[in-house]
Amino acid sequence: MKCSEFLNELTNYLDGVLDARTKSELDDHLAWCHNCYVVCDTTRKTIEIYRDSELYELPDDLRTRLRSAIMSKCTASKKSQPPGS
Amino acid sequence: MSTIQPNIEQPVSEEMQLVRRAKRGDDHAFEELVRRYDRNVFRIAQHITQNREDAEDVVQEAFLKAYSNLEKFQEQSKFYTWLVRIAVNEALMKLRRRKPERTVSLDEEVKTEDDSLPREVADWSPNPEQNYNQAELRDILTRTIQGLPPGFRTVFVLRDVEGLSTEETADALELSIPAVKSRLLRARLQLRERLNRFFQKKGNGNGNADGDESSGDGNQ
Numbered sequence A: 001m002k003c004s005e006f007l008n009e010l011t012n013y014l015d016g017v018l019d020a021r022t023k024s025e026l027d028d029h030l031a032w033c034h035n036c037y038v039v040c041d042t043t044r045k046t047i048e049i050y051r052d053s054e055l056y057e058l059p060d061d062l063r064t065r066l067r068s069a070i071m072s073k074c075t076a077s078k079k080s081q082p083p084g085s
Numbered sequence B: 001m002s003t004i005q006p007n008i009e010q011p012v013s014e015e016m017q018l019v020r021r022a023k024r025g026d027d028h029a030f031e032e033l034v035r036r037y038d039r040n041v042f043r044i045a046q047h048i049t050q051n052r053e054d055a056e057d058v059v060q061e062a063f064l065k066a067y068s069n070l071e072k073f074q075e076q077s078k079f080y081t082w083l084v085r086i087a088v089n090e091a092l093m094k095l096r097r098r099k100p101e102r103t104v105s106l107d108e109e110v111k112t113e114d115d116s117l118p119r120e121v122a123d124w125s126p127n128p129e130q131n132y133n134q135a136e137l138r139d140i141l142t143r144t145i146q147g148l149p150p151g152f153r154t155v156f157v158l159r160d161v162e163g164l165s166t167e168e169t170a171d172a173l174e175l176s177i178p179a180v181k182s183r184l185l186r187a188r189l190q191l192r193e194r195l196n197r198f199f200q201k202k203g204n205g206n207g208n209a210d211g212d213e214s215s216g217d218g219n220q
């Protein structure tokens, strides 16, 4: 297996959606190819870091404000357009 | 992690019960749906638009649109996936308005193969994120993902941050499954590449990993 072939399967490998044979071919490649090992490992870390980062959490006060704005707009839209049309 | 979900008749989910009540005009049920997903919609919107005000607008517009089109929602897909599709479209529209000079499309042509091949292969510190305080890390992560094309970062956010399955992502973005997979791979590799300079092991000198006394693999 070439490095480029490994990379093409990297996403499936990390997501654990490969059949057993392909997976073991990739495992074999990782065992001797240090570059792909590092790429695979740091890509996994990239995903984990973003997943755990809690970027863009919605602050509670803003959340409340948005929700009441949404609900009052929804109610207003219902009044202007009777249901069952 | 994603498991194989059998495509058989399931008891009506709690989500679908809320949707049905909302369809019959129960606004409390709709409000409950807002409560359930407002944080996710906000996160997705801000990742796409990279702008706080725009993200607030997207949250409002997406839910309002969902509310007034609820009748059209077919119950074959999850409400959440349907909502995400609406939100992504709203967010892309905002982005187009702000950056008309750049084509903003989920279909933008993926560049050549070699483009996403890793150029720099350097190992990272064991817990590289711990070398930065929370504000610094946030800044690094935000600026790094901002550099990706919108089509890539949208797929990454839905799949890897929000945890949608490949199928749900394809459904929400109206892309094919191979297209989602290919964008996801490129997004992941590009982020990795860009994070190198922050997370790479210190003291590698020229950054060449050959022949360093890296520990850990294969010497047992």
Ligand SMILES: [Zn+2]
Binding pocket: A002, A003, A004, A006, A029, A033, A035, A036, A037
């Ligand atoms: Zn390799």
